[in-house]
Amino acid sequence: MSSEHATAHKPVMSPFTIVAGIVLILGALVTVLRFTGGLAATTNLSDYNPWGLWIGFDLLVGVALAAGGFVTSAAVYIFGMKRYHSAVRPAILTGFLGYALVVFALHYDVGQPWRLPYPFIVQSGTTSLLFEVGACVALYLTVLFIEFTPAPLEWLGFKRVRNLVVKLTMLLTILGVILSTLHQSSLGALFLIAPSKLHPLWYSGYLPVFFFVSAIIAGLSMVIFEGGLAHKYFHDKMDETHLREKEDVAFGFAKAAAWVLAGYFSIKVIGVAVDNNWSYLATGYGAWFLVELLGFVALPCFLYAVAVRDHNMSLVKYTAGWTVLGIVVNRLNVSLVAFNWHLPSSERYFPHWMEIVISLFIVTIGVLVFRFIVTRMPIMHEHPDYHGEH
Amino acid sequence: MSISRRRFLGWMGAAGMGVTLGRSARAAGPKTFPGYPESVGVLFDSTLCIGCRRCEAACNKVNHLPPPERPFDDLTVLEEPRRTRWDSYMVINKYYPNGRENPPAYGRMGCNHCKEPACASACFVRAFAKEPTGAVTYDETVCVGCRYCMIACPFEIPTYEYHKVLAPRISKCTLCQPRLLKGLLPGCVEACPTEALTFGKREDLIRSAHQRFRMHPGRYMEHIYGEHEMGGTNWLYLSGVPFAEIGKREDLGTRAAPEFTAGALAAVPLVVGLWPVLLTGIYAISRRKEKMADEERTAAVADAVAKTQAASDEKLSAAMEKAKKEKESAVEGAVKKALEEAEKARKAEMAEAEKTETPEAGAGEKAGKDSEEGA
Ligand code: SF4
Numbered sequence: 118m119s120s121e122h123a124t125a126h127k128p129v130m131s132p133f134t135i136v137a138g139i140v141l142i143l144g145a146l147v148t149v150l151r152f153t154g155g156l157a158a159t160t161n162l163s164d165y166n167p168w169g170l171w172i173g174f175d176l177l178v179g180v181a182l183a184a185g186g187f188v189t190s191a192a193v194y195i196f197g198m199k200r201y202h203s204a205v206r207p208a209i210l211t212g213f214l215g216y217a218l219v220v221f222a223l224h225y226d227v228g229q230p231w232r233l234p235y236p237f238i239v240q241s242g243t244t245s246l247l248f249e250v251g252a253c254v255a256l257y258l259t260v261l262f263i264e265f266t267p268a269p270l271e272w273l274g275f276k277r278v279r280n281l282v283v284k285l286t287m288l289l290t291i292l293g294v295i296l297s298t299l300h301q302s303s304l305g306a307l308f309l310i311a312p313s314k315l316h317p318l319w320y321s322g323y324l325p326v327f328f329f330v331s332a333i334i335a336g337l338s339m340v341i342f343e344g345g346l347a348h349k350y351f352h353d354k355m356d357e358t359h360l361r362e363k364e365d366v367a368f369g370f371a372k373a374a375a376w377v378l379a380g381y382f383s384i385k386v387i388g389v390a391v392d393n394n395w396s397y398l399a400t401g402y403g404a405w406f407l408v409e410l411l412g413f414v415a416l417p418c419f420l421y422a423v424a425v426r427d428h429n430m431s432l433v434k435y436t437a438g439w440t441v442l443g444i445v446v447n448r449l450n451v452s453l454v455a456f457n458w459h460l461p462s463s464e465r466y467f468p469h470w471m472e473i474v475i476s477l478f479i480v481t482i483g484v485l486v487f488r489f490i491v492t493r494m495p496i497m498h499e500h501p502d503y504h505g506e507h
Numbered sequence: 508m509s510i511s512r513r514r515f516l517g518w519m520g521a522a523g524m525g526v527t528l529g530r531s532a533r534a535a536g537p538k539t540f541p542g543y544p545e546s547v548g549v550l551f552d553s554t555l556c557i558g559c560r561r562c563e564a565a566c567n568k569v570n571h572l573p574p575p576e577r578p579f580d581d582l583t584v585l586e587e588p589r590r591t592r593w594d595s596y597m598v599i600n601k602y603y604p605n606g607r608e609n610p611p612a613y614g615r616m617g618c619n620h621c622k623e624p625a626c627a628s629a630c631f632v633r634a635f636a637k638e639p640t641g642a643v644t645y646d647e648t649v650c651v652g653c654r655y656c657m658i659a660c661p662f663e664i665p666t667y668e669y670h671k672v673l674a675p676r677i678s679k680c681t682l683c684q685p686r687l688l689k690g691l692l693p694g695c696v697e698a699c700p701t702e703a704l705t706f707g708k709r710e711d712l713i714r715s716a717h718q719r720f721r722m723h724p725g726r727y728m729e730h731i732y733g734e735h736e737m738g739g740t741n742w743l744y745l746s747g748v749p750f751a752e753i754g755k756r757e758d759l760g761t762r763a764a765p766e767f768t769a770g771a772l773a774a775v776p777l778v779v780g781l782w783p784v785l786l787t788g789i790y791a792i793s794r795r796k797e798k799m800a801d802e803e804r805t806a807a808v809a810d811a812v813a814k815t816q817a818a819s820d821e822k823l824s825a826a827m828e829k830a831k832k833e834k835e836s837a838v839e840g841a842v843k844k845a846l847e848e849a850e851k852a853r854k855a856e857m858a859e860a861e862k863t864e865t866p867e868a869g870a871g872e873k874a875g876k877d878s879e880e881g882a
């Protein structure tokens with residue numbers, strides 16, 4: 118990403134434009150192949166490994182990282198932290214785009230995407246946690262969409278509708294928190310049914326709790342991380358309130374993240390203790406588990422705390438990036454690395470390069486749409502007509 | 508404190524865990540399903556299997572599956588371990604539990620038609636059904652292709668037609684449900700030349716297994732695989748060697764798959780019921796805090812305003828006083844000035860009158876005053 122885009126008349130192509138262009142072209146080609154050649158032509162999925170990168174990354178990581186929307190709006194509207202108000206719109210936008218892209222990505226992964234509404238309109242398998250995930254994601258995407266609409270409505274000048282939507286804020290926020298609690302935890306609960314396939318260090322009756330709590334961490338860190346990036350590249354789009362509150366938001370969220378990480382660390386340890394899985398720590402998987410637990414949970418917890426104490430903005434930003442990476446590691450561990458650990462290595466899964474291309478393709482689309490919207494709509498600044506409202 | 512405090516805390520902890528995690532799956536979830544009493548199944552006796560693959564051939568034929576790459580009478584296929592695939596609902600595998608110099612043992616891999624199937628509980632469109640016959644069937648007209656059933660099945664049975672573009676399906680053994688309804692035996696059972704496959708009511712099969720244990724002491728492991736595994740299955744297995752040696756996992760436990768998720772599912776209404784109340788409560792508290800802060804602020808502001816008001820009042824009256832005084836003195840001054848001026852004028856008049864009498868003196872006096880002022 119480069120700030121060059123702000124001055125569109127410059128014919129020079131920034132590195133971001135070039136990389137994004139290549140990814141888009143490759144992605145389009147693989148898309149054609151996926152829908153003409155089937156899953157076998159583009160993925161390394163097998164009968165032993167029915168879920169690959171498109172579930173592990175696009176669904177699990179995608180949903181976790183899009184948690185910033187509900188975390189921020191809950192903090193501001195329910196917990197009354199008005200001083201973080203300027204963080205709400207960017208977070209809602211990321212959340213909305215994140216979920217929209219998750220649903221988009223699912224069209225690549227499932228065998229018959231045109232049947233995706235079937236669980237709701239044809240026949241429901243209510244004993245399935247996937248049904249819960251699907252229902253909540255569908256509803257929450259709608260909620261996020263409505264929460265997001267004030268920005269485009271202000272942009273387009275539809276005052277009446279916009280004011281109506283703004284009146285619903287409280288209701289939408291509560292709905293959002295309920296739906297997020299349900300599906301963030303259900304994503305972890307998806308794996309409860311397969312205790313014989315997931316490594317004991319990652320399998321736990323607490324899985325839903327782990328997923329929910331780590332989603333809060335992901336949400337907080339994403340808001341900080343994105344705030345840092347946005348500050349660098351969309352500085353000119355921010356109004357004074359936004360700029361003034363930004364540091365406050367980053368430190369406030371960093372402090373919260375340090376606490377939640379500490380809690381997450383302890384329940385992870387309790388998880389090992391409850392099932393008495395200590396002996397696994399001495400194995401190779403145990404070492405990897407410790408890397409995740411110490412390197413991606415304990416370390417960022419400590420770093421956030423230090424950064425807040427020292428009022429060190431750049432440490433907050435780097436820690437946020439590291440924490441986000443930790444969430445990626447965790448979700449991939451549960452869905453791919455520690456899943457099917459009992460199988461011989463010849464039967465294990467490693468993503469096909471085309472799967473990776475599609476995942477990058479989807480992330481790139483997300484970044485581009487985000488850029489398109491924040492450079493036009495009142496996301497990081499207030500619309501002059503609605504100054505000081507909400 | 509003779510009720511050990513530690514134990515008390517232990518109970519508390521356990522109780523808390525049960526609530527928060529829904530670990531008490533038995534209490535929260537559906538009661539253990541006893542299975543359809545009349546349901547049928549198949550008993551596979553590994554000690555009688557000769558690895559002829561006729562069951563595989565029959566399965567392929569009755570289910571109209573595509574012809575295999577290598578013919579079914581090619582037994583060298585058995586040297587490689589195989590698994591179920593989209594084009595083979597079941598496979599026979601050959602194992603050498605006592606080394607290659609000793610006779611092999613055979614195992615079967617195929618759908619076990621669980622009493623409480625993981626696949627069915629996992630499917631979000633209810634594509635699977637546990638039929639009263641005992642068969643677990645699949646409805647391809649609703650399947651979305653999410654493949655969660657494949658994640659869920661502890662026996663790794665369901666397979667997917669990854670190569671198909673338009674309508675890929677899950678494929679797995681149906682226990683020959685269509686044939687059962689017609690009163691026919693499953694294809695594999697009908698084709699088996701030995702007694703390795705026995706068809707019957709599940710209960711009868713269990714009885715028959717125990718009979719075999721009694722009649723042939725030392726021949727069997729004296730365990731019916733599938734009687735309790737994962738809540739029990741309608742396919743049952745007997746073996747002369749540990750089951751792990753013929754490709755059966757022995758660490759699956761006896762809890763049926765739905766029990767693992769019952770707690771998480773039971774938590775849903777809890778979240779839906781409690782969250783709005785809690786969140787509104789928190790909202791109310793934060794609003795109240797805000798309101799109180801607001802009130803305090805307004806009070807402080809009012810106070811400050813009052814104080815400044817008072818102060819300014821004082822100042823104002825002081826100023827007024829001063830102004831009044833000034834005014835008074837101004838008036839006084841003006842009067843004084845006026846009087847002085849009048850006096851001056853009078854004097855000037857008098858001087859004028861004198862000047863007309865002695866004009867030189869008057870002019871000389873005036874010139875002297877002027878020069879003084881100029882200096
Ligand atoms: S063995 Fe697997 S596919 Fe067959 S019924 Fe049981 S869970 Fe379903």
Ligand code: SF4
Pocket residue numbers: 629630631632633634635649650651652653654655656657677
């Ligand atoms: S792949 Fe089909 S049968 Fe399996 S869980 Fe998904 S929708 Fe159900």
Ligand code: SF4
Pocket residue numbers: 555556557558559560561562563599613695698699700701703704
């Ligand atoms: S037909 Fe019978 S003996 Fe032959 S492989 Fe199958 S089960 Fe074994």
